[in-house]
Amino acid sequence: MTVTSLGVPRRLLEFALDGEPVCVPEGTTLLDACRAFGKEIPALCQVGTLAPGGACRLCVVEVEGADALVASCCREAEPGMRVRSGSERVRHSRRTVLELLASSVDLSTTPQAMGWIEEYGARPDRFGPGAARSEEAPILDNGLVVRDPGKCLRCGNCVAACGGQGRHTFALAVSGRGAETRVGVEYDAPLTDSACVYCGDCLDVCPTGALSSRTEFDLRVAGTWDEPAQTATTTVCGHCGVGCRLTLHVQDNEIVKVTSPHDGPVTRGHLCIKGRFGHQYIQNRD
Amino acid sequence: MDLHFRDVEPTDDERATVDALLGPPESSWEGAERTEADLRWSSGGHAARSRRDLLLPGLHALADRVGWISEGALAYLCRRLTVAPAEAYGVATSYPLFSVTPRPATVLHVCTDLVCTAAGASALCAGIESRLGGLKALEGLEGGDRVAVRRASCLGLCERAPAALAVKAGDPVRTAVAAPATVETAVLAATAPDSAPQEPPAEAAVPRTGQPAPVLLGRVGVVDPSSVDDYRAHGGCTALRRAFALGPAGVLREIVDSGLVGRGDAAFPTGHDGRAVPVGRVWQAAASRPDQPRHLVCNAHESGPGAFKDRVLMEGDPYALVEAMTIAAYAIGARRGYLYLRGEHPRAARRMRRAVDRARARGLLGDDVLGRGHAFDIEIRRGAGAYVCGEETAVLRSIEGYRAEPCPTPPSPPSPPSPSEKGLFGGPTVVVDVETLVSVLPILTEGPAASASRLVCVSGSVDRPGVHELPYGAALGELLARAGVRPDLRAVLVGGAAGGFVRPDQLDVPVGSGVVIAFDGTVPLPRLLSRVAEFFRAESCGLCVPCRIGTVRQEEALHRLVDPAGPAAADDLALLREVGRAMRDASLCGLGRSAWNAVESGVDRLGVYG
Numbered sequence: 001m002t003v004t005s006l007g008v009p010r011r012l013l014e015f016a017l018d019g020e021p022v023c024v025p026e027g028t029t030l031l032d033a034c035r036a037f038g039k040e041i042p043a044l045c046q047v048g049t050l051a052p053g054g055a056c057r058l059c060v061v062e063v064e065g066a067d068a069l070v071a072s073c074c075r076e077a078e079p080g081m082r083v084r085s086g087s088e089r090v091r092h093s094r095r096t097v098l099e100l101l102a103s104s105v106d107l108s109t110t111p112q113a114m115g116w117i118e119e120y121g122a123r124p125d126r127f128g129p130g131a132a133r134s135e136e137a138p139i140l141d142n143g144l145v146v147r148d149p150g151k152c153l154r155c156g157n158c159v160a161a162c163g164g165q166g167r168h169t170f171a172l173a174v175s176g177r178g179a180e181t182r183v184g185v186e187y188d189a190p191l192t193d194s195a196c197v198y199c200g201d202c203l204d205v206c207p208t209g210a211l212s213s214r215t216e217f218d219l220r221v222a223g224t225w226d227e228p229a230q231t232a233t234t235t236v237c238g239h240c241g242v243g244c245r246l247t248l249h250v251q252d253n254e255i256v257k258v259t260s261p262h263d264g265p266v267t268r269g270h271l272c273i274k275g276r277f278g279h280q281y282i283q284n285r286d
Numbered sequence: 287m288d289l290h291f292r293d294v295e296p297t298d299d300e301r302a303t304v305d306a307l308l309g310p311p312e313s314s315w316e317g318a319e320r321t322e323a324d325l326r327w328s329s330g331g332h333a334a335r336s337r338r339d340l341l342l343p344g345l346h347a348l349a350d351r352v353g354w355i356s357e358g359a360l361a362y363l364c365r366r367l368t369v370a371p372a373e374a375y376g377v378a379t380s381y382p383l384f385s386v387t388p389r390p391a392t393v394l395h396v397c398t399d400l401v402c403t404a405a406g407a408s409a410l411c412a413g414i415e416s417r418l419g420g421l422k423a424l425e426g427l428e429g430g431d432r433v434a435v436r437r438a439s440c441l442g443l444c445e446r447a448p449a450a451l452a453v454k455a456g457d458p459v460r461t462a463v464a465a466p467a468t469v470e471t472a473v474l475a476a477t478a479p480d481s482a483p484q485e486p487p488a489e490a491a492v493p494r495t496g497q498p499a500p501v502l503l504g505r506v507g508v509v510d511p512s513s514v515d516d517y518r519a520h521g522g523c524t525a526l527r528r529a530f531a532l533g534p535a536g537v538l539r540e541i542v543d544s545g546l547v548g549r550g551d552a553a554f555p556t557g558h559d560g561r562a563v564p565v566g567r568v569w570q571a572a573a574s575r576p577d578q579p580r581h582l583v584c585n586a587h588e589s590g591p592g593a594f595k596d597r598v599l600m601e602g603d604p605y606a607l608v609e610a611m612t613i614a615a616y617a618i619g620a621r622r623g624y625l626y627l628r629g630e631h632p633r634a635a636r637r638m639r640r641a642v643d644r645a646r647a648r649g650l651l652g653d654d655v656l657g658r659g660h661a662f663d664i665e666i667r668r669g670a671g672a673y674v675c676g677e678e679t680a681v682l683r684s685i686e687g688y689r690a691e692p693c694p695t696p697p698s699p700p701s702p703p704s705p706s707e708k709g710l711f712g713g714p715t716v717v718v719d720v721e722t723l724v725s726v727l728p729i730l731t732e733g734p735a736a737s738a739s740r741l742v743c744v745s746g747s748v749d750r751p752g753v754h755e756l757p758y759g760a761a762l763g764e765l766l767a768r769a770g771v772r773p774d775l776r777a778v779l780v781g782g783a784a785g786g787f788v789r790p791d792q793l794d795v796p797v798g799s800g801v802v803i804a805f806d807g808t809v810p811l812p813r814l815l816s817r818v819a820e821f822f823r824a825e826s827c828g829l830c831v832p833c834r835i836g837t838v839r840q841e842e843a844l845h846r847l848v849d850p851a852g853p854a855a856a857d858d859l860a861l862l863r864e865v866g867r868a869m870r871d872a873s874l875c876g877l878g879r880s881a882w883n884a885v886e887s888g889v890d891r892l893g894v895y896g
Binding site for chain 1: 288289290292357360370371372373374375376379380381382386672689690694823824825826827828829830831832834835836837838839842843846857861864865867868870871872873874879
């Protein structure tokens, strides 16, 4: 039986969402409130297990009285607020942000990105062939984790998961400034020289696939990565007695990826190197 | 927290530099020799991490001593402060003044920003680079007289454009300013900083135009900036005595009654949401919080092109800022104040440091200010070139030892947490700029009506550039006439890079900002617009997508538009508008939100591409 903590009862507050009065518990972010009432809001860098970083700016909504749009992932609903989740102003910003993003990084492995680009009518090629892009090649400095700067949104989720909001390993950090901003190890050292413990938690919070397991990367390069054909089976890790929940992603009867449900009661999505990458023994018949 | 270090060691110089700042290491955890005692002892937790805010001073110490931050030096600093090296690398690389790759001990920062560009910075740079061999100097680092030339954003010496700042790392670090610079003076400053001519006194930046006696600038050029006694002889400390007589609540009431509003840099006014908030209300909010300790932060990091009034005030009348900070701290109940000033202003830093030391020695700071039982002290922190630190949450993060980036959760009231509730080190914090603080003094000595003047930095095509003190509501034309505007005026930029251009026939508007730059026909307007775009691209912190990529696309489009007759010009203008609107609407902080202002006004009001 799963025991779900209900937490402290929270007061309800009322605000206007697209002209309709709605009620949400105190402390609800505008993003969660919008989604709870069926509003489709695109958002890349928001992951439930991490504090909102407000980096991608796709989830912006219009709050009456504010000069600029607000990132709905970062802003809590307040009583009496009047919020517009899909006005022309909001859609313009989302479209332009999609265009800017897709013109500078490779979004081919970002779930939903192509759908949003179509939905908002974004034209990433409008900046011309001379538009600066992240062209760096994937970094293959170890056998488990692949870092692809050309796909990186620089949202810092991996840094948060590696550091103060998760593993407390601090192997990765955001460095540089402006367009030169990147994620990596100090002095661009290889991951093998860093504090990395290869827990793979960063893979789990990366919204664009800039971080992936070597297995997934190799299958994608070979053209045999077939996500729709994969099954997901949730089980419990057998390596030790902690009881971390695992989701095994299986393609052609081979485990190709291991994740952990973010609402898993034991570790809330965190795994260690064995749980994340040490599954070959399952298929070893000798 | 278990830190992992690569196999790198600091040099003896680097180790000594860090130890001079932090004291000798206490255990092998902090990098000392491993002893018997270490086997039964461990360090960590909050105590070990509590000195994180010394990371930025540590980076400065290394840069001052060695000129760049090597991996061994950074690792040693990290050991001492219990900071992960990856994080510290991220912090160091978020500041343009630091280098994490080897570079010569001497760096010549040549300003190429708006005012200096109009004053011929391009030719100056080319001349200096050909004379010094540019960055090719990197070969053969051993030679102590090699110079790296760096094209810099605004150095805040606009009244003497074009400007160059030479910094020669060593023990002690030496600096020299060449402004107005020629190839000869700049090269002299870089190669022999000790024998370069002295900078003119601070009052040279305050043109005396025979207008009503200045209030905020009244002591600049009159008082000896190094003497407490002289400061007192010129009316110093009167406001502080009055403040003690009124009590904290009384001081807050006077400031609220005066209606004083923040006068920070254009993109980052003291208020939130781009609106100036009455200072008194913000201070009252902080003072009414139950949490302790409270902090006062004076943000003197004005680094927008054309802004230099904080520098002039700090160089010309440093004790006024010490007194004003003491009063503000007394009003809000803060025992510690941080003065965050620009790393590019060594003279202001020197004078403020001396003023703080002498004030402390004379009982104006310390555990018992003027014998009235109020404890307050000021710590001076140097920024390292990041314009975004003008933003009030970014300056707090910078002081705390994190990357120079704003806080993602919007601080706009009533949405918590705004710094007055939860700011520096989590305590209630008031962030305020120099001019606003100094304006508090006349309010206390002469009554609430005394806040009716403001300072405006005028530079560019005028005969009397400098800081002018104006009554509120004075017209732009009046100011320019006072500053001696030259005949072939083409455009006026009000508010710096984050502001907007005004046509020469629109000068009857009131001066709405502390920065005014006049341009004549020497530099083509499209070139100025692309320089504004370059500024924002270079100063974007990189945190949010619209600003990080939008500023790049804006600059690319403006470079294409240098030939406005091209077939794609109309498309590029439409593109600029759309990107500009998204930056203004969706960016995280005032930097991105204002990155399109000046370009938009150039297109619409000046008709640059019309």
